[in-house]
Amino acid sequence: MNAAQATSMSGAPHSLAIAAEPSAFRSAMRELAGGVSIVTVQVGHERTGFTATSVTSLSADPPTVIACVNRTSSSASLLLKTDRFGVSMLTHAQQQVANRFAGMNGVTGSQRYAAERWTQLTADGAPVMVDSAISLDCRIEDMIQKHSHWILVGRVMAIHRGEIEAPPLVYWRGGYHQLADCRA
Numbered sequence: 021m022n023a024a025q026a027t028s029m030s031g032a033p034h035s036l037a038i039a040a041e042p043s044a045f046r047s048a049m050r051e052l053a054g055g056v057s058i059v060t061v062q063v064g065h066e067r068t069g070f071t072a073t074s075v076t077s078l079s080a081d082p083p084t085v086i087a088c089v090n091r092t093s094s095s096a097s098l099l100l101k102t103d104r105f106g107v108s109m110l111t112h113a114q115q116q117v118a119n120r121f122a123g124m125n126g127v128t129g130s131q132r133y134a135a136e137r138w139t140q141l142t143a144d145g146a147p148v149m150v151d152s153a154i155s156l157d158c159r160i161e162d163m164i165q166k167h168s169h170w171i172l173v174g175r176v177m178a179i180h181r182g183e184i185e186a187p188p189l190v191y192w193r194g195g196y197h198q199l200a201d202c203r204a
Contacts, residue, residue: 053192058121060106061098068129070095071122073191083176088169106146107156111186112198141178155180
């Protein structure tokens with residue numbers, strides 16, 4: 021049986037599957053809709069961050085999230101120098117923030133923080149957006165190296181709910197979307 025064949029429940033081979041190569045995997049994962057967040061990190065006066073759909077809850081007791089970051093990114097190198105990161109979950113109106121933190125138009129480092137209001141939820145916390153849907157201040161419990169990425173395990177130390185209730189920004193099939201039925 022070759023890589024493009026699979027076995028049916030009855031044990032007979034069929035050719036519905038395709039090889040799990042990087043391009044096929046990326047295409048398949050575009051079918052998984054994800055909420056858009058920005059993950060922020062600061063050490064002294066140096067700060068940066070990245071756009072992520074890879075942020076999810078891990079545990080409610082204790083409150084813990086995970087996020088994934090490419091090990092070659094500027095954010096990863098700064099994360100190695102601190103024990104804190106922030107997560108700001110974006111609303112449908114904050115697509116420009118997602119683009120900026122994704123490095124669109126060559127925006128890097130602290131330039132990504134332009135135009136929004138920022139705060140720290142704890143004295144030693146990372147910057148988070150005041151106007152995001154939800155912001156989390158996280159203490160790094162673990163950074164697990166797996167293939168091209170770090171898996172960040174972050175204990176949530178503080179939570180801030182934005183003042184405006186709005187549907188989340190969602191990424192699906194290579195573009196941003198709004199969930200029409202998410203009104204409060």
